[in-house]
Amino acid sequence: MIQKQNDYQIEVTPVSRTRRVVLLLNVFFALITVVFGILAVVDPLLVSGHGTVNATVELYVQAYMVRAVSIGVVVAVVAVMALRRDARGLLPVLLVAGLSQVGDVVIGVSQGIPGMAAGGLLCAVVHLGSAAWLRRS
Known part of the structure; x- marks a missing residue:
């Protein structure tokens, strides 16, 4: 297929089914990261895992939300x-x-927040595994 853009003709080939699945998987996990970033501000105990919420x-x-939302988007x-x-x-x-998800894994493990460690690990595997696969394909 040839696509005309700004007076230039560009040959566009369809994206393979496997590549489409890999890309959509990354979109899905990125959006999950955004949602958890927002939920963390709404309910800090979701991320902190401890019984009290203080200024720290x-x-x-809030810092987690900024990072999660910006990178996820x-x-x-x-x-x-x-x-x-x-x-x-x-x-x-x-x-x-x-790599930011690997950081979440380290924080989750060191602070005793298993959900953060597991979620970060899953997202890290998807993003880094996809990067490795896309580099080879």
């Missing part, structure tokens, strides 16, 4: 753009997202 916990969940947007064959920037974005 509130600061932490960027991953979702770049992955959707890659569905249209514009994959510029996808690999570094997935690497940053995956």
Whole structure:
């Protein structure tokens, strides 16, 4: 298929089914990250795992929300753009997202928050595994 854009003709090939699944999986987990970032501010105990909420916990969940929402939105947007064959920037974005999730795993384990550790691990596997697969394909 040939697509005309800004007076240039660009050959566009359809995205393979496997690549589409990988990209949509990353969109899904990115959006889950965004939702948990927002829920953390609404209910700080969801992330802190402890019985009390103080100024330090509130600061932490606000910082977590900013990071989770911003990276999650960027991953979702770049992955959707890659569905249209514009994959510029996808690999570094997935690497940053995956590494930030590894950080969540470390925090979750060190602070005794198993949900954070497990969720971070799952997202890290998806983002970093996708980055490795996309690099090879």
